Amino acid sequence: MSNTHYQVVIVGGGTAGIMTAAQLKRKKPDLTIGLIDPSSDHWYQPAWTLVGAGTFNMGDTRRKQADQIPAGVDWIQDHAETFQPDSNQVTLRSGKMLTYEHLVVCPGIKLDIDALPGLREALETDSVCSNYIDPEKTWRIIKNFKGGNAVFTQPSTPIKCGGAPQKIAYLADEAFRKQGVREKTNLVFATPGSVIFGVKDFANTLMQVIHKKGMILKTFYNPVKIDPVKKQIHFKWSKPGENACVITEDQGLKEYVEGESTIIMPYDMLHLAPPQSAPDFVKQSPLAYQEGPSKGWLEVDINTLQHKRYANIFGLGDAAALPTAKTGAAIRKQAPVVVANILHRIRTGALATERYEGYSSCPLVTGYGKMVLAEFKYDNVRDSDPLLSRFFDTSKELWSMWVLKKYGLPWLYWNRMMKGRM
Numbered sequence: 150m151s152n153t154h155y156q157v158v159i160v161g162g163g164t165a166g167i168m169t170a171a172q173l174k175r176k177k178p179d180l181t182i183g184l185i186d187p188s189s190d191h192w193y194q195p196a197w198t199l200v201g202a203g204t205f206n207m208g209d210t211r212r213k214q215a216d217q218i219p220a221g222v223d224w225i226q227d228h229a230e231t232f233q234p235d236s237n238q239v240t241l242r243s244g245k246m247l248t249y250e251h252l253v254v255c256p257g258i259k260l261d262i263d264a265l266p267g268l269r270e271a272l273e274t275d276s277v278c279s280n281y282i283d284p285e286k287t288w289r290i291i292k293n294f295k296g297g298n299a300v301f302t303q304p305s306t307p308i309k310c311g312g313a314p315q316k317i318a319y320l321a322d323e324a325f326r327k328q329g330v331r332e333k334t335n336l337v338f339a340t341p342g343s344v345i346f347g348v349k350d351f352a353n354t355l356m357q358v359i360h361k362k363g364m365i366l367k368t369f370y371n372p373v374k375i376d377p378v379k380k381q382i383h384f385k386w387s388k389p390g391e392n393a394c395v396i397t398e399d400q401g402l403k404e405y406v407e408g409e410s411t412i413i414m415p416y417d418m419l420h421l422a423p424p425q426s427a428p429d430f431v432k433q434s435p436l437a438y439q440e441g442p443s444k445g446w447l448e449v450d451i452n453t454l455q456h457k458r459y460a461n462i463f464g465l466g467d468a469a470a471l472p473t474a475k476t477g478a479a480i481r482k483q484a485p486v487v488v489a490n491i492l493h494r495i496r497t498g499a500l501a502t503e504r505y506e507g508y509s510s511c512p513l514v515t516g517y518g519k520m521v522l523a524e525f526k527y528d529n530v531r532d533s534d535p536l537l538s539r540f541f542d543t544s545k546e547l548w549s550m551w552v553l554k555k556y557g558l559p560w561l562y563w564n565r566m567m568k569g570r571m
Contacts, residue, residue, distance in 0.1 A: 152223060155183040157491060158239055158249035160229045162186025162214060164477045164566070165255035165466030168484040171219040171569025177492055182222045183247060185229050185239065191217045193562055195477060198313055198514060199555060201280040201287035201420075202320035209559075217567055229256065232434045234459045251461050251491050254436060254447055256428050258309050258467035258475065264424035265304065267375035274377050277419045280317055281309075287317065290418055291324050296333030297417030298402055299325070300382060304424040305341040305371045307446075309467050309475040312511040312523070314338075314422045315345065315355070319515045321420075322362045335401050336362070337414070339370035341387050350531055350544040351513065351523040358515045358546070365400050370412065372421065382419060386410040427468045436462065438470060446470035451527070452504045454487050461494070463487045472507065473527060479509035481566060508532055512554045520550035 157173060159166045162184055170184050191214045199205035218224045228242040232252075239247045260281060262269050271277040278287040301318035303311075318338045325331040338345075338359070345359065345366060346352040359366050367384075374383040404414040431437055432445040436456060447464040448457050451471055456462035465483040467475040486505045493501035507527030514520045522543035526532040533543055541547060565571040 152181070152183065153246065154181075154248045155223070156181045156249070156495070157183075157251045157253060158247055159184045159253040159255065160186075160239065161254070161256035161466065161468075162188060162191070162218070162224070163255065163257045163466065164562075165257075165480045165484065166253070167191070167217050167219070167567050168480060168569060169253055169255065169465070169487055170222045171567065172484055172488045173491065173569075174219045174221050175569045176488065177495075178221065183225050183249075184218065184222050185225045185227060185241065185247075186214065187226055187228050188214050189226075190214055193559055195310065195512070195562075196555075196559060197280045197284040198310075198316045198320070201278075201284035201291070201317050202324065202514075202517070203288045203292065204320075204517065205555065207285050212563070219569065228430075230430060232430075232436055234435060234456075234462060237461070249461075251463070251494065252459075253487060253491070254431065254462065254464040254468065255466035255480075256431060256468055258307075258425050259428045261306070261424045261426045264306070264426070265372060265375065267377060268421075268423060271375040271377035271419070276380060276417060277375070277377065277421075279421055279423060280313060281422055287420060290420075291321050292328070294321075294325065294328070294330060294334070294418050296330045298335045298337065298415055299418045299420075300337045300339060300414060300416040301420045302337075302339040302370065302372050302382070302384075303341070303422040305387065306424045306426060307475060308422045308425045310511070311474050311476075312346070312513045314340075314420070316514045317420055318364065319358060319362065320517065322364065323516045335365060337365045337367060337402065339367040339372070339384060339414075341369065341371035343368050343388075346513075346523065347529040348523060348525045348531055349529075351521060351525075354521055354544050354546065355513065355515070365402070373411070375419070379415075380417070380419075381413050381415050383407075384412040384414065386412060431468050436464070443470035451507065453490060453500055454483060454505055455490060455500065463490060471505075473525075474509040474511055476509050476511060477562070477566070478511075478524075479507075481571065482506075482508040506532075512550065512558070514551065514554060515546050518548050518551050519546040520554050521546055522550045522553070 303314040369388040489501035
């Protein structure tokens with residue numbers, strides 16, 4: 150690293166960081182940009198659900214990070230350690246310091262494994278897995294499953310790709326049927342939420358899928374502990390206004406209540422999304438919310454993506470406190486807003502007119518060859534692509550959306566999004 154000052158410093162070389170850098174360079178080639186990211190590999194994580202179901206090759210989700218850095222952008226292969234926004238500085242783990250005129254913070258999300266007691270130890274067993282960590286292990290466990298309680302769950306924290314924990318459950322159902330073990334299986338999806346999905350049109354379809362597959366849906370189930378020795382997962386009954394829980398239908402699960410609101414469920418296979426948070430160096434920085442429900446997440450305006458207290462700082466991606474799903478599709482709509490605002494501030498000192506309205510999408514794979522494309526914006530308002538919606542009702546299970554997921558979206562990611570062309 151030769152330069153120590155840049156017009157734009159970007160923290161994070163994932164989807165958000167690369168897209169933003171590429172779009173800035175395409176629109177203003179003479180801009181000096183430094184991108185801080187320690188990783189040697191770049192992963193296309195949306196395909197990990199398919200890896201976990203045995204229908205996508207893990208190696209095809211990995212490319213060299215060096216090949217993704219846009220031409221003309223300085224890659225600083227180091228960790229961002231601390232922010233000094235009052236002096237426009239970022240300190241690196243190596244001790245070096247960078248100064249900037251504009252800062253973009255998009256370091257992704259932390260898998261907070263130790264926030265769920267017993268999870269780290271459970272992941273070392275051959276019955277607990279997570280597509281967020283090792284999707285190839287998920288497929289090994291699904292392939293070797295012989296029956297019993299197959300439990301799929303997620304935490305109450307925000308998570309990236311909020312539909313992923315249920316997608317693998319739908320695929321596991323079909324895999325178990327092909328293997329001849331479905332009739333010996335109680336397939337459970339347990340969620341801390343009150344519904345299977347927040348947008349009504351898509352929730353209706355997913356409830357039909359659950360009933361058709363004979364899955365057991367447990368709502369208000371917040372995982373709080375795993376006992377890998379006894380092969381049990383503990384849930385806290387989280388229904389607002391109720392202090393006690395009642396299991397009205399055992400359904401062969403052999404779950405039971407302990408105390409006032411703890412439900413203990415045995416498992417023979419357990420898949421879960423781990424608790425997640427903003428990276429520690431963001432949580433501990435002056436750029437994060439210090440109090441309230443968004444404590445620890447990057448403090449930005451939800452429409453302009455400008456930091457609320459530092460006008461030359463912008464944030465996007467999974468670490469930002471935005472009330473929408475944390476997906477690559479969301480970043481595709483966020484990056485152009487950040488780019489427009491930075492370039493307009495360089496020219497005029499003011500923000501551009503572009504606004505981010507909370508768009509995100511969740512490709513909900515409901516089986517091999519079937520997918521629902523859930524698109525929405527802030528306040529869980531459906532927000533379907535105008536072109537797609539002319540030809541498809543994406544709230545229904547469609548083979549065409551499966552083709553989009555398995556073949557179209559990976560190509561668009563590597564060849565368009567990462568090149569700053571969409």
